[in-house]
């Protein structure tokens with residue numbers, strides 16, 4: 001059986017088990033954390049990550065996809081340490097998470113040079129460790145497909161073609177980024193079944209979603225709990241409609257939770273929670289609330305197994 005790289009070494013693909021494909025154990029600005037470490041309490045950040053990882057295990061999750069890339073604070077030693085303590089399997093990525101900004105280092109270099117850096121993480125190991133990337137990550141958001149964003153997509157595609165690793169592309173349905181992201185990756189020659197368009201579930205426009213699915217790619221219905229983009233009830237209705245239409249083999253369900261996230265001061269987070277912009281946005285939202293609601297709505301156990309156990313394997317193994 002094929003193997004899949006994780007922070008604790010290669011896993012037998014059949015041993016992935018119940019998988020949340022998109023959850024972060026810590027997300028932050030890495031340059032800020034390096035330059036102003038006094039603004040971060042390492043012990044409490046680690047404790048929150050361990051608490052989340054342990055809660056996931058207690059909820060029956062065996063593996064997470066931890067898609068924290070460059071510019072979102074990727075630190076594979078941190079993930080390895082947390083996952084090991086919690087007894088959770090974690091697979092990690094290489095790539096760059098940006099909506100446009102790129103360090104000058106990469107602005108002046110080609111997509112092929114960038115692809116070589118990603119391939120190093122896949123073949124040699126990440127950040128001086130022997131932990132290897134199981135997948136590639138790129139992003140497009142409100143600014144759309146800028147030149148920098150396109151460069152990163154092409155670099156991911158070329159690294160994917162060389163290594164067989166799949167690509168997770170953060171998208172923004174409200175800015176209609178998904179179709180062009182798919183187009184670029186297909187143009188580069190990536191097979192559709194190696195592509196996952198994350199955050200597609202931020203819309204319930206079935207026409208938009210089916211436009212992507214009909215290209216043969218995977219989609220992420222992966223931001224459960226972020227009510228400000230789409231409330232859970234409407235996310236569930238969309239998921240059930242897509243299951244009804246026969247797309248179980250192309251869908252992932254997750255929350256894109258962050259055990260900690262440094263984007264907002266505490267008082268802003270309190271307001272967001274109080275005003276309902278996010279609700280129960282944790283790593284256990286899917287196993288504890290979403291899956292039971294979907295079962296209630298008619299999701300079969302076979303569809304559930306397809307999305308939570310089989311799709312991760314099929315996406316990850318070339």
Ligand SMILES: [Zn+2]
Nearest residue numbers: 022024067256
């Ligand atoms: Zn994410």
